[in-house]
Amino acid sequence: MQVNNNFEPVIVAFCCNWCSYAGADLSGTNRLNYPTNVKIIRVPCSCRVNPMFILRAFQKGADGVIICGCHPGDCHYTSGNYFTRRRITLLYSMLDFLGIERNRTRLEWVSAAEGAKFAATMQQFTEDVRKLGPNRRLEDLRCRKQ
Amino acid sequence: MQEAMIKRAKELLADGTVTRVIGWKKGEFFYDITPAVFETAEEIDADFVFDDFTSANVSKYLVKESKKEGKILAFLKPCDTYSFNQLIKEHRVVRENVYIIGVPGGPKLDIEKIKAKGITGVLGVKNENFTLKIDTLYGEETMPFYEAICGKCADCKSKKHVIYDELIGEDGDVLDSNRFDMVEKLENMTAQERFDFWREQLSKCIRCNACRNVCPACTCEKCVFDNPNSGVENKAASDSFEENMFHIIRAFHVAGRCTDCGECSRVCPQNIPLHLLNRKFIKDINALYGEYQAGADTTSRAPLNTYDTDDCEPSIVHERGVE
Numbered sequence: 140m141q142v143n144n145n146f147e148p149v150i151v152a153f154c155c156n157w158c159s160y161a162g163a164d165l166s167g168t169n170r171l172n173y174p175t176n177v178k179i180i181r182v183p184c185s186c187r188v189n190p191m192f193i194l195r196a197f198q199k200g201a202d203g204v205i206i207c208g209c210h211p212g213d214c215h216y217t218s219g220n221y222f223t224r225r226r227i228t229l230l231y232s233m234l235d236f237l238g239i240e241r242n243r244t245r246l247e248w249v250s251a252a253e254g255a256k257f258a259a260t261m262q263q264f265t266e267d268v269r270k271l272g273p274n275r276r277l278e279d280l281r282c283r284k285q
Numbered sequence: 286m287q288e289a290m291i292k293r294a295k296e297l298l299a300d301g302t303v304t305r306v307i308g309w310k311k312g313e314f315f316y317d318i319t320p321a322v323f324e325t326a327e328e329i330d331a332d333f334v335f336d337d338f339t340s341a342n343v344s345k346y347l348v349k350e351s352k353k354e355g356k357i358l359a360f361l362k363p364c365d366t367y368s369f370n371q372l373i374k375e376h377r378v379v380r381e382n383v384y385i386i387g388v389p390g391g392p393k394l395d396i397e398k399i400k401a402k403g404i405t406g407v408l409g410v411k412n413e414n415f416t417l418k419i420d421t422l423y424g425e426e427t428m429p430f431y432e433a434i435c436g437k438c439a440d441c442k443s444k445k446h447v448i449y450d451e452l453i454g455e456d457g458d459v460l461d462s463n464r465f466d467m468v469e470k471l472e473n474m475t476a477q478e479r480f481d482f483w484r485e486q487l488s489k490c491i492r493c494n495a496c497r498n499v500c501p502a503c504t505c506e507k508c509v510f511d512n513p514n515s516g517v518e519n520k521a522a523s524d525s526f527e528e529n530m531f532h533i534i535r536a537f538h539v540a541g542r543c544t545d546c547g548e549c550s551r552v553c554p555q556n557i558p559l560h561l562l563n564r565k566f567i568k569d570i571n572a573l574y575g576e577y578q579a580g581a582d583t584t585s586r587a588p589l590n591t592y593d594t595d596d597c598e599p600s601i602v603h604e605r606g607v608e
Contacts (some may be wrong), residue, residue, distance in 0.1 A: 190533070190534065190537050191509075191530075191534055194529075194530050194533060194534070197526075198526050198530070211594065212594065218592065221592035221593075221594065221596065222589075222592055224592070224596050224598065224599065225574065225588065225589055225592055225596060226589060227599050228569075228573065228596075228597065228598070228599040228601065228602065229537070229540055229566060229569055229570070229589075230533075230537065231599050231602040231603075232565070232569050232602045233533060233536065233537065233562070233565060233566065234533070235476070235602050236468075236471065236472065236479065236562075236565050237479065237480065237483045237529065237533070238476045238477065238478070238479035238480025238481070238482070238483060238484075239476075239480070240476060241476070241602060241603050242603065244599075245599075245600075245603075246598070246599045246600070276480055277526065277529060278526065279524050279526035279527075280524055280525075280526075281523075281524055
């Protein structure tokens with residue numbers, strides 16, 4: 140078996156349109172670096188993220204999934220991120236219960252003004268997932284890239 | 286008990302209060318009990334049964350039955366009344382079309398546990414002072430009653446009927462059960478041990494969908510898993526991911542609505558402890574968002590339909606317990 144020493148994780152970041160996506164944009168315009176491992180998927184609100192999206196991301200080859208939304212109280216739709224918070228807490232707890240490494244999942248609140256926080260969060264999260272290695276417990280063998 | 290129920294059912298049919306009765310009848314063997322709808326007194330006399338094996342929850346059948354013409358009489362055990370209440374809350378049943386008679390609950394017996402003792406050719410079972418006298422093709426056998434009760438009755442949460450029009454027998458109380466013990470035991474394992482435990486269990490899944498079909502909370506007319514584009518609609522799970530996906534999502538879709546009736550585990554032909562997934566959600570909801578029992582009433586808001594501005598952050602999952 141070939142051992143890949145240069146493991147580069149695939150990180151899927153679900154970013155809400157109004158805060159975190161703009162935060163990512165700001166980190167770009169500020170010329171802040173964040174790893175190219177991060178693939179951003181823009182969603183209208185963090186509560187648009189169905190638990191199935193997260194599982195699907197792992198199935199299709201993600202090694203880590205992070206959800207970013209407006210800070211509680213700042214949701215563009217008033218209360219969307221409060222629902223996200225309950226739902227995602229329960230889902231992450233369930234994934235942990237099933238023995239999926241808990242550091243593969245994360246939720247962070249990033250506002251449109253926090254470009255630096257976005258870059259730092261992504262760097263930190265990518266490092267954490269890199270330490271865990273490839274996602275094996277929640278992968279679909281049929282989707283593995285050779 | 287069975288005689289009293291039959292008598293009352295026939296009275297209600299005769300005076301026109303109801304046009305149908307939902308209860309249980311025997312299947313191929315006396316312990317193969319299946320829910321059944323009766324329309325005449327003769328049918329009830331011939332087939333109606335209520336004994337130690339009538340563990341099936343008939344609430345879900347009322348989703349369709351209560352929308353037909355005429356009133357239906359339903360015999361509900363305490364755990365079934367929670368499911369029925371939850372269905373009222375979700376506007377899935379027409380309450381006015383159902384006449385509910387509360388009947389005492391279990392503990393009900395599980396034939397598999399009797400067979401596991403090596404007792405085969407079972408012809409009849411009698412409970413005498415908590416010792417089972419089992420009549421078999423090969424003579425009489427005995428075993429302690431409590432070793433044969435079905436899983437959902439072993440961790441019974443309540444003997445109280447939360448909804449009924451009349452009662453036959455006594456109403457009980459909400460019990461102080463230790464139903465979260467196994468969940469807690471798993472939580473205290475390491476991630477690798479938990480992963481191994483669930484892989485062993487979930488890999489047995491044959492995707493028969495029995496857990497989904499029996500669940501009184503799973504009442505969608507079109508299920509996400511019936512979508513051919515979902516990639517998980519196959520009967521045989523072809524990758525371990527599909528098993529995980531199906532069971533996580535199945536449990537998630539009933540999170541906050543599951544009354545913990547235990548039907549999913551009871552019907553599983555592979556004996557997967559599916560109720561543990563539901564109980565994990567119930568335990569988390571109780572711990573993080575306050576005690577909540579789905580189906581205990583018809584007015585409170587489900588924990589996932591509401592929020593609190595002071596709710597904990599998901600990072601709590603990363604901080605507690607063993608990795």
